Amino acid sequence: MNRAGVTTVLLICALQAGAQMQQTGREQPALQQEGAEEEQRWFFYEAINLVASDGLQSRIDIPYRIDEHFFVATKNTEASFPFPYKRRGEVLIELLDQKGNAKARDIRRFDLGATTPEANSGEKSWHEGIALFTVAPGEYTIVFEINDLESKRHFLDRNRKITAKHFDGVTIETSSPLFVGGATSPEVLAPVVL
Numbered sequence: 001m002n003r004a005g006v007t008t009v010l011l012i013c014a015l016q017a018g019a020q021m022q023q024t025g026r027e028q029p030a031l032q033q034e035g036a037e038e039e040q041r042w043f044f045y046e047a048i049n050l051v052a053s054d055g056l057q058s059r060i061d062i063p064y065r066i067d068e069h070f071f072v073a074t075k076n077t078e079a080s081f082p083f084p085y086k087r088r089g090e091v092l093i094e095l096l097d098q099k100g101n102a103k104a105r106d107i108r109r110f111d112l113g114a115t116t117p118e119a120n121s122g123e124k125s126w127h128e129g130i131a132l133f134t135v136a137p138g139e140y141t142i143v144f145e146i147n148d149l150e151s152k153r154h155f156l157d158r159n160r161k162i163t164a165k166h167f168d169g170v171t172i173e174t175s176s177p178l179f180v181g182g183a184t185s186p187e188v189l190a191p192v193v194l
Contacts, residue, residue, distance in 0.1 A: 041067065042066060042067050042070045042146070042155060043064060043065065043066040043067065043070070043144075043146060043155070044064065044065050045062055045063065045064035045065075045093075045144055046062070046063060046064075047060055047061075047062050047142055047160065047162040048060065048061045048062070048063070049162060049163070049164055049165055051167045052134050052167075054134065055167070055168070056136070057134045057135060057136060057137075058134070058135060058136070058137045058164035058165055058166065058167065059132070059133070059134050059164075060095065060104075060132075060133045060134075060135060060140070060162060060164055061130055061131070061132050061133075062093055062130065062131045062132075062133075062142065062144075063128070063129070063130040064091065064093070064128070064129055064130070064131075064144070065126040065127065065128040065129075066089070066091070066126065066127045066128075066146055067124055067125070067126060068087060068112050068114075068124075068125040068126065068127050069119040069124075069125070070089070070146060070148060070153070070155075071087035071088065071089045071112065071127075071148045071149075071150070071151075072087065072148055072150045072151045072153075073085040073086065073087050073114045073116070073117040073118075074086060074087075074088075074117075074150050075117075076113075081111065081113065082113065083113030083114055083115065084114075084115060084116075085113070085114035085115065085116065085117050086111050086112070086113065086114065087111070087112040087113075087114055087148075087150075088109070088110075088111055088112075088148070088149040088150055089109070089110055089112065089127065089146065089147065089148055089149060090107065090108065090109045090110075090146070090147040090149060091106075091107070091108050091110075091129065091144075091145070091146055091147075092105070092106070092107045092143070092144075092145040092147070093105070093106045093131040093142070093143065093144055093145075094106075094142075094143040095133055095135060095140040095141070095142060095143075096140060096141040096143060096158075097138060097139075097140060098138065098139055100141075103135050103136070103140065104133040104134075104135050106131035106132075106133070108129060109149070110127065112127055135164050136164070137164050137165060137166035138163070138164055139161060139162070139163045139164075140161065140162055140163075140164060141158055141160070141161050142157075142158070142160045142161065142162060143156070143157075143158045144156070144157045144158070144160075145157075
């Protein structure tokens, strides 16, 4: 094939690839994009698959952090709570098997102290935690729900899945890679690559 023919083929391939990329970007519904933006503003979580102490099980850790201002601050009336305002919340994390049955669940209620009811204009404040599960190997859907116990506002995500691997010591199965941030930056939750 001559030089002009090769150039023509490469140009056509590049144009087709560009058209496919533009089309893929247009196919995403606006609601999904808005939901992703909402999620990124209020909370972050990851699922990490690790070796369990029981060789027949698999461990799944789900670290999370939630913007404290997702929860409405109300005047504190309890003398034992040392803040003038309080934010009350609940986090539910559940693992559903492929049939939709709950195989593991972690529910946590908490009170967060606040000095003012408004959000500070400076740094964000985060409520952080981690849910630890030991389950049978298999694929699971993660249910992540946040509830503000004052305003009844809630957010529910059940779009993520994780495979709990069978670490038998014979085949080469590895845990999820985990990159941990330095101790000098407590604001950063360690990113996880799945």
